[in-house]
Amino acid sequence: MEDQKLIRRTKIRARIRKSAFGTIERPRLSIFRSNKEIYAQVIDDLNGHTIVAASSRETGVAKGNKVEQATAVGKILGEKAKAAGVAKVIFDRGGYLYHGRVKALAEGARETGLIF
Numbered sequence: 842m843e844d845q846k847l848i849r850r851t852k853i854r855a856r857i858r859k860s861a862f863g864t865i866e867r868p869r870l871s872i873f874r875s876n877k878e879i880y881a882q883v884i885d886d887l888n889g890h891t892i893v894a895a896s897s898r899e900t901g902v903a904k905g906n907k908v909e910q911a912t913a914v915g916k917i918l919g920e921k922a923k924a925a926g927v928a929k930v931i932f933d934r935g936g937y938l939y940h941g942r943v944k945a946l947a948e949g950a951r952e953t954g955l956i957f
Contacts, residue, residue, distance in 0.1 A: 854936030861933045862886050870918075870930040870950065870957060872943055879911045879942055881918045881950075883927055893921040911942040915949020922955055932957045 863869030863886040873880045880896040895918035896902075897910040902917065904910075922930070930950075937943045951957075 850936040852936075857933060857936065861931050863931055867929045867931055868892055868927060869933050870955075871933045872935045872937065872946060874935070874937055874942055879907070879914055879946060881914055881946060883918070883922050883925075883930060892927060893918065893925050895921060907942055908945045911945040912949040915946040915951075916953055918946075919950040919953025919955045922950075923953060928954070929956045 861869055863884050865885055865887060869884045869886060871882050871884055878897045880894070882894040883892045884890070885892055895914050897907075897914050899914075899917065902910055902913045922928075932947060934943050939947070947957075
């Protein structure tokens with residue numbers, strides 16, 4: 842059963858990545874969600890490097906439930922992106938469904954003014 846879920850998510854992720862390509866003007870906001878933590882990066886695929894990153898493991902992330910942590914990570918990432926001069930991004934949900942922690946992170950990033 843675990844293998845079926847992983848194969849399904851890998852297929853969805855590949856389908857999303859076909860169209861999501863980050864440039865300097867509009868980098869890609871990529872999300873990885875583990876069972877305990879959530880990680881997000883703003884990536885310039887043209888040069889192949891990460892512009893900014895944030896995770897729930899950082900200091901300053903509120904200790905609450907996972908959805909609250911994801912919202913805090915989104916806000917931190919949005920602030921870091923603004924400081925780095927990034928205003929618009931392409932959202933890459935990484936094969937995860939857009940609800941729960943993924944949605945909370947996206948809304949947290951939008952609250953800081955990040956456009957996607």
